[in-house]
Amino acid sequence: MRILYVEDEKFLADAVCHNLVKNGIDVDHSADGEDGLEKAVSNSYDCIVLDIMLPKLSGIEILERLREKKNSTPVIMLSALAEVEDKVRGLDSGADDYLAKPFKTVELIARINALLRRPSKMSEQILTFGDLSYDEKRKTLNGTELTAKEAKIICELIKANGRLISKEFLLGRIWGEDSYGDDNYIEVYISRLRKVMREVGARTQIKASRGLGYKLVEM
Numbered sequence: 001m002r003i004l005y006v007e008d009e010k011f012l013a014d015a016v017c018h019n020l021v022k023n024g025i026d027v028d029h030s031a032d033g034e035d036g037l038e039k040a041v042s043n044s045y046d047c048i049v050l051d052i053m054l055p056k057l058s059g060i061e062i063l064e065r066l067r068e069k070k071n072s073t074p075v076i077m078l079s080a081l082a083e084v085e086d087k088v089r090g091l092d093s094g095a096d097d098y099l100a101k102p103f104k105t106v107e108l109i110a111r112i113n114a115l116l117r118r119p120s121k122m123s124e125q126i127l128t129f130g131d132l133s134y135d136e137k138r139k140t141l142n143g144t145e146l147t148a149k150e151a152k153i154i155c156e157l158i159k160a161n162g163r164l165i166s167k168e169f170l171l172g173r174i175w176g177e178d179s180y181g182d183d184n185y186i187e188v189y190i191s192r193l194r195k196v197m198r199e200v201g202a203r204t205q206i207k208a209s210r211g212l213g214y215k216l217v218e219m
């Protein structure tokens with residue numbers, strides 16, 4: 001997949017380009033509107049990501065000219081001004097989607113993938129059970145960031161897919177086989193995880209089984 005990204009803020013552009021490349025997306029970058037339009041008409045891209053406020057030509061002007069030329073490459077507009085007016089103008093000009101700044105690169109990738117109707121690479125890193133969704137890359141459970149040990153525990157529980165896993169197994173996985181980890185540690189982390197799950201409103205629960213271990217249960 002190859003995209004064109006037109007963005008004049010250097011630091012933002014560098015960071016986003018770096019993350020896109022890391023996720024297997026080839027990206028051409030333009031720092032101003034004229035260069036962006038030039039690249040857009042002389043290359044074939046799977047998607048074009050346009051900032052609105054740009055030197056020389058605005059993102060909306062680029063988009064209008066592309067559509068005049070019957071170029072139907074999917075376009076995602078970006079804007080720091082999270083105003084409805086911008087959004088409406090962008091969509092009126094033929095944008096396929098709109099993302100307000102600041103945004104996370106994962107959001108941008110999700111939008112690109114949605115536009116191209118391709119399975120998201122990111123989804124490979126999402127583990128789910130019931131209404132729980134754990135993002136391995138970001139270490140978040142339903143959007144809430146976890147500590148490293150909480151993350152390891154929920155990861156094992158989700159992978160167990162409702163089967164009971166013992167405290168010994170968890171201790172081994174989290175502190176290493178030959179550690180002197182205490183059962184109580186596990187309980188502390190389990191209670192923290194339960195708190196997170198309550199806070200995110202998850203119906204799935206962690207059930208303890210006679211002190212033997214834990215499992216996830218869909219309620």
Ligand code: CA
Pocket residue numbers: 007008009051052053054
């Ligand atoms: Ca800008």
